[in-house]
Amino acid sequence: MPDSLARPELNPEFLAVQALLRDSGIVQADVLATPTVVARGHARTYQAFLNQDPPPLARIEEHVLAHLSPPLRVRLYYPDGATGPLPAYLHAHGGGFAIGDIDSLDRWKREVARDAGVVVVGLEYALAPEHKFPTARDQTAGAIGWLRDNAAALGIDAGRIGIGGDSAGGNLALTTLLQLRDAGDPPLRFGAIVYGMLSADHDSPSHHAFGDGSYGLSTAKLDWFWDQYLPDPALRTSAVAAPLTADLEGLPPLLLLTAGLDPLLDDTRNLDDRLTRAGVPHDLKVYPDVPHGFIAQTRLLGRAREARAVVVEALTRHLL
Template sequence: MPETPHPLDPEVLAAQALMREAGVANGDILNPDLAAARAATARFQAFLNQGGPEVTSSEHHIDATPPLRLRLYRPAGAEGPLPVYLHIHGGGFGFGGLDTLDRWKREIAAEAGIAVAGLDYALAPEHPFPAAIGQVMAALRWLREDAAALGIDGDRLAIGGDSAGGNLALGALLRLRDAGAPMPRLGAIIYGMLSTRHDTSSHQRFGGGEYGLSTAKLERFWNNYLPDPALREAPEAAPLHADLADLPPLLLQAAALDPLLDDSLTLDQRLEAAEVPHALTVYEGVPHGFIAQTGFLSKARAARVELTAALLRALR
């Protein structure tokens, strides 16, 4: 790996050594064999998902285009209609599935005492924009309309996402606002992939690949997701360009060593100007994707605790 001029947290270095020893690494979108890259990501995520609390889970099929699977996690022994947090995984719109962040979602469900839902949304380039955002909207409708049968409270709902999932979560909030539909009580945008701009300071400092995610990888992800160049600055696809007024409270979390850092910093500034209640935490010494490593990183656990506290305030 190239030298890192900005030092990584010692726990990150120790975790990276364990991953090398285990022979796992995140898949590379620049690999011409996309199936092999996705398989590598699945093995990497399975390694990160080891351990954590036991919860109950169920899988559901939702009528959407393309068809959609959802996994619903519940704390062991929980009774009554539970608040629910819908989390949309990252992976550049091209990697990931139901098992992405499985341990993290189990931890949120157990710690907050709420239901947590995760999606297996359609991936690009096979399914470019707007397939995934359409599926997210279908999942939100399903969680509200079938709440009683699912044992959840559709009025106590939050939505969030990491990386590309942060894009989809923010995009869903904007669509709900524009439709005059009921809004979730909280949105969580975790190192969101919100703009196609690659000329920012954080891209210049952290986009060379030294910290995992790179500008070149992000460009490939965007090209796969938005094959029509006209959409690259369209608010519905790159929500950092949208009018952000009248959104519910938002929690923003960012990694300091991430080419996408400036997306979060700019979102923070734009939400301030739009007078949207929000909070931003930048976690120092960690790269993009760090929240998945709660088994190794104290800062991943701190970010999870911060989100859990925000969910409890909003939903209870």
């Protein structure tokens, strides 16, 4: 891997989206400049803007998993016109383990359910610093167990379940896969890791090239997120919390998506290398001219729609 990375120009369409956000008065969350509660409010407003004009679905239902601690709210998006037990795909949202909620990527989850013909599951996992590791990971794994245990009532095929997530959600997806494997539970069919937040080690070419905040996400913000989620420094190199240090053998097929202008780019590249050495089947797609977080912008950005189509194709290939 090179010691440094070039700084290519941002996608012109992405720049137009940024201008629209500014003109609309949308303030993006900044945990370094505002209190956490304010940053969470900005994140909700930003997501609501991106989620405008959502595609309608005939059936969306919510449940509260009261047996988990704390109780976990989940939302199931059912594709129209589907019959029989359906595959399910659980997607954990990003936000550095500290911001975001069940409405994050709401439009995207609707679109994936519609296009892939699977039940998409969103969740409102507990956030740091109020709830530190391993709460969010254990809730995510608990949601998978609940889907399996209640598959018949939910109209889901317990043998065709996948998991994924973006950013911090990519961490939760991968650590959940590892937790299920290590517990000897039946493997899931598929996983999608989208610009995952997988390592607390930030001495990498992508952090040096893109971590100054010019493209939104910064190394300083990521340090803050890890501090909230893993205040114990010993966990920073633990396989259960920072999965790039884990033994990756025995995982199901994975799809890796990442942004080229992202300090987390090397997390995905390193995961790609380690999966290859572990013999885990996987595909990698890099979108070179967009930054972290771009998949949420399917209403406005062609690159986001391209990435969504790649996820849909992988879901239909592995789950249908």
